[in-house]
Amino acid sequence: RGAVCDAQVCIVGAGTAGIYLAQQLRRLGLRVVMLEAGDALARKPEEVNQLCEQRGIRYRGADLGRSFGLGGTSALWGGQMIPLAESDMGPRPGVGLEAWPIGYAEVSAYFHVVRQQLGLGPGAGPSVAVNSRLLTRKFSALLKLGRNFDLRLSEWLPFKRRNFAKGFADTLSCDDGLTVWINATVVAMTRANLDGNLQIETVAAQSPTGRKLLVRPSLVVICAGALESTRLLLEFDEATGGSITSEGAPLGRYFADHLSVTCGRFTCRDWRRFNLAVGPIFENGVMRTPRLELTGVAQKELELTSAFAHFTFVTQGDTGFDVVRSVLRRQQGEQQRVSFSPFLLWRVLADVSAMAFWRGVYRRLWIPRQAELLLQVDIEQMANAASRLTLSDQRDTFKRKRLVIDWQITPADVR
Numbered sequence: 001r002g003a004v005c006d007a008q009v010c011i012v013g014a015g016t017a018g019i020y021l022a023q024q025l026r027r028l029g030l031r032v033v034m035l036e037a038g039d040a041l042a043r044k045p046e047e048v049n050q051l052c053e054q055r056g057i058r059y060r061g062a063d064l065g066r067s068f069g070l071g072g073t074s075a076l077w078g079g080q081m082i083p084l085a086e087s088d089m090g091p092r093p094g095v096g097l098e099a100w101p102i103g104y105a106e107v108s109a110y111f112h113v114v115r116q117q118l119g120l121g122p123g124a125g126p127s128v129a130v131n132s133r134l135l136t137r138k139f140s141a142l143l144k145l146g147r148n149f150d151l152r153l154s155e156w157l158p159f160k161r162r163n164f165a166k167g168f169a170d171t172l173s174c175d176d177g178l179t180v181w182i183n184a185t186v187v188a189m190t191r192a193n194l195d196g197n198l199q200i201e202t203v204a205a206q207s208p209t210g211r212k213l214l215v216r217p218s219l220v221v222i223c224a225g226a227l228e229s230t231r232l233l234l235e236f237d238e239a240t241g242g243s244i245t246s247e248g249a250p251l252g253r254y255f256a257d258h259l260s261v262t263c264g265r266f267t268c269r270d271w272r273r274f275n276l277a278v279g280p281i282f283e284n285g286v287m288r289t290p291r292l293e294l295t296g297v298a299q300k301e302l303e304l305t306s307a308f309a310h311f312t313f314v315t316q317g318d319t320g321f322d323v324v325r326s327v328l329r330r331q332q333g334e335q336q337r338v339s340f341s342p343f344l345l346w347r348v349l350a351d352v353s354a355m356a357f358w359r360g361v362y363r364r365l366w367i368p369r370q371a372e373l374l375l376q377v378d379i380e381q382m383a384n385a386a387s388r389l390t391l392s393d394q395r396d397t398f399k400r401k402r403l404v405i406d407w408q409i410t411p412a413d414v415r
Helices: 016-027 104-108 111-117 128-138 169-174 225-239 271-278 296-302 320-332 342-362
Strands: 003-012 032-035 053-056 149-156 178-181 185-194 197-206 212-222 258-265 281-283 286-294 307-314 372-380 388-395 401-407
Touching: 003 016, 016 032, 016 169, 016 178, 032 212, 128 149, 128 281, 128 286, 169 178, 185 225, 212 225, 225 388, 225 401, 271 342, 320 342
Parallel strands: 003 032, 003 212, 032 178, 053 401
Antiparallel strands: 149 286, 185 197, 197 212, 258 372, 281 286, 286 307, 307 372, 388 401
């Protein structure tokens, strides 16, 4: 026995996708129930017993890249965003990828809505002319690196908006049409028999203390992240006699991530010129970072997936930059300790002063002198059916089968 509730839409997962979708559906007047396995705070996977069995190459994203609780992984991420390019969604026969079933025009029509709701300002972003002027004024050297690259600017959400549980707090706490259940781990989903159509009829959830909840929705949307969403669907498929995979759906196959590689380290001879050449800029209160994207033409000619290079830096936790970042991440909801040695107080104060000077005078993020300067390349993985997610015979505390991750990096990815 337990609570029973009805809803037009049941969203599984109160993270980035789930929360954003919930507030959009509420704007349409739909009654929504949202289920979150974690509690009100961001928790690591081991804290909520959401562990995976690892085979193949260890996938660190299962441990370091996930968070459970209101806001989900948005309590961890940096909030860096850039619109999809048209070439990202088109056909790429050189790497065996068809076009998306959704057209670019259908998606790009909503870019301005997302920007405004996430605190990046009105409109669809800087116009082509304004963007070109920004690039010419701020990153002229990067524009000359070759025809195979498009120089684009990513945008970073304000810290107060990066954790969606905080950014959409009013919707989560004050909207009578949205019911949010925390500590509600989905343990079963039943199939409705509607003329052979595949539809979920009920969603059963359970708390760590044994309390039960049954949701009877008209529609279910699973927004629990790549790993947990796949685990839920694999379990549903198994419980319903292969209702998904029997139709040929490659559920669990082609598991992929972007590969991030440090391919260069800079020795800086003139720190000021380096900072002015590649450092992130601030425009209308929003931080923007340059990145060199492989053009669609270059991808086709070289038979490569999409990729981009960007300039990053690493500090060792002993700079004013680290202190400021830790304070802001605590506000975001991440569990951060803010501490430093009194011996380093002078350095922290000097660094914070330099950050304020560069922000006010140059409108740039100041890069600490102690930082290691890196050239980072992020690469889209090639499609690989052997890289997959399956169910284990091991079970968690809710008697659900654990997820098995068999992640593979192929010679094609290395090339």
